[in-house]
Amino acid sequence: MSPKTERTDLEQAVLGVVWRDGPCTPYEVRKQFLDSPTPSWSGSAGTIYPLMKRLEAVGLLSSKDAGRDKRSTKLYRVTAAGRRALASWLQPPLAADAVSPGADPVRTRLLFVELLSKTERRKFFAEVTQQLDDSVRALRDPEREMTAKGERLLALNARGARRVAQARQRWFREAREELN
Amino acid sequence: MSPKTERTDLEQAVLGVVWRDGPCTPYEVRKQFLDSPTPSWSGSAGTIYPLMKRLEAVGLLSSKDAGRDKRSTKLYRVTAAGRRALASWLQPPLAADAVSPGADPVRTRLLFVELLSKTERRKFFAEVTQQLDDSVRALRDPEREMTAKGERLLALNARGARRVAQARQRWFREAREELN
DNA sequence: CACCACATGTAAATGGTTACATGATTCT
DNA sequence: AGAATCATGTAACCATTTACATGTGGTG
Numbered sequence: 001m002s003p004k005t006e007r008t009d010l011e012q013a014v015l016g017v018v019w020r021d022g023p024c025t026p027y028e029v030r031k032q033f034l035d036s037p038t039p040s041w042s043g044s045a046g047t048i049y050p051l052m053k054r055l056e057a058v059g060l061l062s063s064k065d066a067g068r069d070k071r072s073t074k075l076y077r078v079t080a081a082g083r084r085a086l087a088s089w090l091q092p093p094l095a096a097d098a099v100s101p102g103a104d105p106v107r108t109r110l111l112f113v114e115l116l117s118k119t120e121r122r123k124f125f126a127e128v129t130q131q132l133d134d135s136v137r138a139l140r141d142p143e144r145e146m147t148a149k150g151e152r153l154l155a156l157n158a159r160g161a162r163r164v165a166q167a168r169q170r171w172f173r174e175a176r177e178e179l180n
Numbered sequence: 181m182s183p184k185t186e187r188t189d190l191e192q193a194v195l196g197v198v199w200r201d202g203p204c205t206p207y208e209v210r211k212q213f214l215d216s217p218t219p220s221w222s223g224s225a226g227t228i229y230p231l232m233k234r235l236e237a238v239g240l241l242s243s244k245d246a247g248r249d250k251r252s253t254k255l256y257r258v259t260a261a262g263r264r265a266l267a268s269w270l271q272p273p274l275a276a277d278a279v280s281p282g283a284d285p286v287r288t289r290l291l292f293v294e295l296l297s298k299t300e301r302r303k304f305f306a307e308v309t310q311q312l313d314d315s316v317r318a319l320r321d322p323e324r325e326m327t328a329k330g331e332r333l334l335a336l337n338a339r340g341a342r343r344v345a346q347a348r349q350r351w352f353r354e355a356r357e358e359l360n
Numbered sequence: 361c362a363c364c365a366c367a368t369g370t371a372a373a374t375g376g377t378t379a380c381a382t383g384a385t386t387c388t
Numbered sequence: 389a390g391a392a393t394c395a396t397g398t399a400a401c402c403a404t405t406t407a408c409a410t411g412t413g414g415t416g
Contacts, residue, residue: 016292040283092307098285099311101344103220105278112196127272131279164281167347171340
C-alpha cells in the first residue's frame with residue numbers, strides 16, 4: 001500500500017505554475033487558470049486549495065506563512081521531490097491519449113447531423129461556422145499579447161490552441177460543402 | 181424539482197448511435213465506442229448499461245426483449261421524445277467550451293519544458309515529435325476505410341480528427357525550432 | 361471440453377465541478 | 389460606509405472509470 005505516485009495533469013500543471021512563478025499563494029495560482037485564454041480547468045477555489053494541500057502532504061510542495069497581513073496567506077514553493085515529479089511527468093513517452101486528438105463536441109455532433117431537417121441543418125452549419133470563426137479570432141489577441149511581452153512559452157501555447165481552432169474551422173467548412 | 185433535462189455529450193452520443201443504427205442492444209452500442217479510432221469515451225459496460233437504463237427511465241429510449249435466445253438481450257430504440265432531445269442538442273448555439281479547443285496534454289507540458297535540462301529537452305522534442313507523427317499516421321487508415329465503405333459522416337469524422345492531429349504536429353515542430 | 365465472444369450488470373474509487381460560507385483588506 | 393477584491397476553505401454532487409461478478413452460446 002504505497003502512497004499514490006501518479007499525479008493528474010491538473011496537479012502537475014499546478015506544480016508547474018508554482019515552479020515557474022516562484023513562491024506563490026494558491027490564490028495567485030488560481031488566477032493563472034482563470035485568466036487562461038484556453039481554460040482546460042476551472043481553477044475554482046474548491047479545486048485549487050485542497051489540491052495544493054494534498055501536494056504539500058505528499059511532499060511535492062512546501063509552504064510557509066507569508067507575514068504580509070493578518071490573513072492566513074501561505075506561500076508555496078516546489079520541493080526537490082516536486083521538481084523531480086515534474087520532470088518525470090514531462091518525460092516521454094507520453095500516454096497514447098495524451099498525444100491523440102481529444103474529444104471534440106463539434107465532431108461528435110456532426111455524426112448525427114442527418115437527423116436534422118434541411119432547414120435545421122442549414123442553420124446548424126451556418127451558426128457553428130460562425131462560432132468556430134469567433135473562437136479562432138478570440139485566440140489571436142492573447143497570442144499577440146504574449147509575444148509582445150516576450151513570454152515565448154505562453155505565446156507558443158496560445159498559438160498551438162489557435163492552430164487547432166483553425167484546423168477545426170477549415171475542416172468544418174469542408175464538411176459543410178461536402179454535405180451541401 | 182423537475183427531472184433533469186440536460187444530457188451529457190456521452191448520453192447524447194449513445195442516443196445518436198441508437199438512432200443511427202436502428203434498434204440495437206447496449207452491447208452493439210458499446211462496440212461503436214470501443215472500435216472508434218478517436219475514442220472520447222471508454223464505452224465500458226459499467227458506463228453504457230446503466231446509462232441506457234437511465235435514458236429509458238426518462239423516456240428517451242424504449243426497449244423490448246429480443247427473443248433471439250435465452251439471454252436477456254434488450255433491443256433499444258429511440259422514442260419520439262428521444263429524437264426531439266437529440267435534435268435540440270444538435271441545435272446551435274453550442275456552448276462556448278464546445279467550440280473552443282479543449283485540453284491538450286502536449287500543449288500543457290510545453291509550458292514547463294524549460295524545467296528540463298538541455299539533453300532531456302532534446303529527447304522530449306524528438307520523442308514527442310515521433311509520437312505525434314504516429315498519431316497522424318494512425319488516423320489515415322480509418323479515414324480511407326470509411327470513405328471506401330461510403331460512410332461519409334464517419335469518414336468526415338476521422339478526417340476532422342486527422343486535421344487536428346496534423347495541426348498539433350506542425351505546431352510542435354515549429355515550437356521545437358523556435359526553442360532550439 | 362475448453363475457450364472465446366456475447367451479454368448484463370454492481371461497487372467503489374476518481375477527479376473533478378458548483379454552490380456556499382466566511383472573513384480581511386483596499387478602494388471610492 | 390459600502391463595494392470590490394483578496395483569501396481560504398467545506399459540502400454536495402456529478403459523470404465516468406476500473407475492477408469485479410456472473411452467466412449463455414457458439415466454435416475448434
